[in-house]
Amino acid sequence: MSEQWQQQAKEWVQTGDLLQATLSQPRRKDGTIAAKTVIRPVQIRGGLHYQFEYHAAGKASHDNLTEEEAAQRLVELLEQHYRQALVKTPDADVQLLFSKKGKAAILRKPPTGGSKQAAPQHNRQKQRVLEQGTAVPFLVELGIMTADGKVHDKKQDKYRQINRFLEMVTDVLPYLPEDRELTIVDFGCGKSYLTFALYHLLAVEQQRNLRIIGLDLKADVIAFCSELAEKLGYDKLTFQVGDIAQYGELEAADMVVTLHACDTATDAALAKAVGWGASVIMSVPCCQHELFRQISGDALAPILSQGLLKERFAALATDAARGTLLEAIGYKVQMLEFIDPEHTPKNLLIRAVKGNKSGVSLKKWEEYKAFRQLLSIGPSLERMLLDRLPADTPQQNAAQT
Ligand SMILES: C[S@@+](CC[C@H](N)C(=O)[O-])C[C@H]1O[C@@H](n2cnc3c(N)ncnc32)[C@H](O)[C@@H]1O
Structure with missing residues (x-):
């Protein structure tokens, strides 16, 4: 030997x-x-x-x-x-x-056991907080895990999605302040699997000083989530019934999460986040109907004449416009695959982190305008951010509907 x-x-x-x-x-x-x-x-x-x-x-x-x-x-x-x-x-x-x-x-x-990425990396391991084998109370309550910490077979996808989300949050934690209470808002929180996960990661596991507010239009889901938060003793996690666009109870927030909020509800959430100066935005858009109705252009006929292609193209164009607008006003933006596209086509996550520079990036603003003109569109987000963008009289909101 x-x-x-x-x-x-x-x-x-x-x-x-x-x-x-x-x-x-x-x-x-x-x-x-x-x-x-x-x-x-x-x-x-x-x-x-x-x-x-x-x-x-x-x-x-x-x-x-x-x-x-x-x-x-x-x-x-x-x-x-x-x-x-x-x-x-x-x-x-x-x-x-x-x-x-x-x-x-x-x-x-030659290797047959998997790629380097498949090997457990130590850093990655630390980020995966919701491991099988240990019962996590909120996962048990939400019917994802058994009381002895085993994930139900039918809930494996949800479990993976939650872990993936937490990994993506972990990557941007350094951009959040540590010297005071954090305020996090989840717009369109629904049944709030990911809101509870976020609270578990940050407040329970990491003992961070924070509060999380979940907002949704549906009174019944808000009642359900409020009861569950109370049962779990998550006293800094609260839920409210309300419309994102009308929500006016905060003056600032550090992080805004909006997952699968429908159509322009996502834009309202992004605009609120920007208005509050949020350091981090995590958004998974959904049902991008607005631009589907607007996009036009003879040269785009091969795409626009096919309903399915038009729908996908409109969704991509919507998120590209959102991302570029956020970049124009100073955010660093990444488009990430949220979960395996096999499970849902709604798997794009816009992760935006506030940069240090103030003012508008004219380069990004010009890029956005050229894109808007090419597709003859007038996205809601631009209107919502109007007071932060340079004046743009000739083409402004050309295709508002
Ligand atoms: C598809 S569900 C997603 C729930 C949760 N965020 C998730 O990813 O599991 C969309 C949620 O957004 C809520 N919603 C849609 N438009 C909204 C608005 N304008 N204000 C507040 N909530 C809204 C709906 O009521 C619904 O619960």
Whole structure:
């Protein structure tokens, strides 16, 4: 056994590159050693662990070990008990073969176990706060998890969506102030899965000083959410019935979330966020009907003559216009895939972070105007942000409906 393979084995565990390892050919055949041991990374209470699955006499038993324990156990098992190991890493499938004297031969083959991205990255692991295996009270109450922390089969998509959302929030947390109470608003919160998730992440897990307000038109969902927040003891999470465009109870907010708020309700939410000087905006638009009715242009006939293409094009154009307007007034904007498009076409998330520069970016404003002219459109958001944009008399709101 060389120092080198021991070092390598520990590194696979510590870097998260170990996707799976199968140890076989026990040195003793008297049944005191499991015929095979399979090692896989698992998430337990938000942290990376390794599960050792021992196969003996037709039964499997398990041990979940921390990184450090796993690295040590892997080396021990290979030194003392097994003569062969197949270790799948993102870069290679590596076979370790041990002679009777314990000398190791190492064979590398092309990887079959998954890409580097698929390997558990430590930073990523830390961001995934809602791990299976530990019951998260709001997920249990919302019927996503069982009381012992298992996600219901039919709720896997929702669970993934919530985690994805939290990961995307985590990336922009550095842009939020830390020295005072944060105000976060969720416009069109509906049943508020993601609002509860946000509260759980920031207030419960991270103990941040904040309040979250959810607003929706529907009195029944607001009553449901208010009751649930009370039951969970989430005292800084409140819900109100109201229309986004009419909401006037705040003077400022740090973060505005609006997920699947219909058509121009998204624009009203974006305009409120800008008006409040929100540092972070997370918006998943939905039902972009406004531009569907407006877009025209002879050269666009190949798209506009097909209903499906027109609908998709109008949705993309709506969000492109929104993004460019936000950039024009000083936000840094990213368009992200919210969840796997297999589950819903409404999967685009506009993530905007307020930049340091004040004033309008004329370059972005010109880009926006050229785009608006090309499509003969007059998006609501532009009208809502009029007092922040340069005067634009000749073409202004050319296609208002
Ligand atoms: C498709 S649901 C999305 C709910 C939740 N945000 C989510 O992503 O699961 C859209 C919600 O937006 C609400 N909504 C639509 N227009 C609104 C408006 N102008 N003001 C407040 N809420 C609105 C609806 O009542 C509905 O609950």
